Amino acid sequence: MIRVLVVDDEALIRMGFQRILDTADGIEVIAAVSGGQALRTAQEKAPDVVLLDIRMPDVDGLTVLAELRRLPHPPVVAMLTTFDMDEYVATALRSGAAGFLLKDTDPEELPFLVRSLADGDTVLSSKVTRTVVDGYLDADSQNHASGRLDRLTDRERAVLLLIAEGLSNTDIATRLYLSTGTVKDHVSAILTKLEVGGRVQAALLAQRAGLLKGEGGNR
Structure with a gap:
């Protein structure tokens, strides 16, 4: 069972991702929280994969990423983003993010992408990939x-x-x-x-x- 933590400042996004993933075989959303609760929840529940909003009003997603990466057994972290945030994507890469998902990812693809992350795969939205690569x-x-x-x-x-x-x-x-x-x-x-x-x-x-x-x- 792949244990997933969803972190986003928008309740509707959290609810949507949780409902989609909870219906998928072999995946369990252990919590869906805002950014301020992310680190404590990860410490308590030890998720395998964290889907983390890259920019939130209550706490910077990049700061949360750095904190998660410093845990003794850090989870795989994929950033939830929009395709027009080049500078955030670049910083997240340097900080060890394992993937990037657009918030409008096809619901049918989401469980497959989470399984890929848990299996050590690289998950990049095509829009994010093109934006990042073009910049370098x-x-x-x-x-x-x-x-x-x-x-x-x-x-x-x-x-x-x-x-x-x-x-x-x-x-x-x-x-x-x-x-x-x-x-x-x-x-x-x-x-x-x-x-x-x-x-x-x-x-x-x-x-x-x-x-x-x-x-x-x-x-």
Whole structure:
């Protein structure tokens, strides 16, 4: 059972997400709260996944994200956002957010996206992805990103490519004929070598370096 905490300042949004997810197999919404209650609720109930509004009037969602990431066993955190908040998205990436969902996400897709987050997948709305990537694809950042990828082994680059394509650890293991534990070890090494806080950052770094296009991908 995937335990989910929904954090949003709007009661209607909280109620909507809770009703959708509570009808899905294998998912339980353990609480739906406003930003001021988020940290205490997470400490008490230990959710697996937190869906967190990126901007709230009572407390900054980015501050809540940082607090959640400092917990002894931090949950996977996906930000609830709108597509026109570039600066918030960029900061959340640096703070270790694992995904971004638009508040108008198709209700039929929401349970699948939560399961993907729990499985270690990278979840980015296409609108958010395009906005973020476009903001970082300048020449200097691409050269810098390519240099950081040079720290990886060939196997780690192969794993990073599949992370950037949105595959979960389980799917990567199947694709590369590895155990899931081995993939997790590779992912940990990749995040350390690239000096990033999570899979989303690693995926964007690969995008900036041109790895998805085959640029700089051959060693």
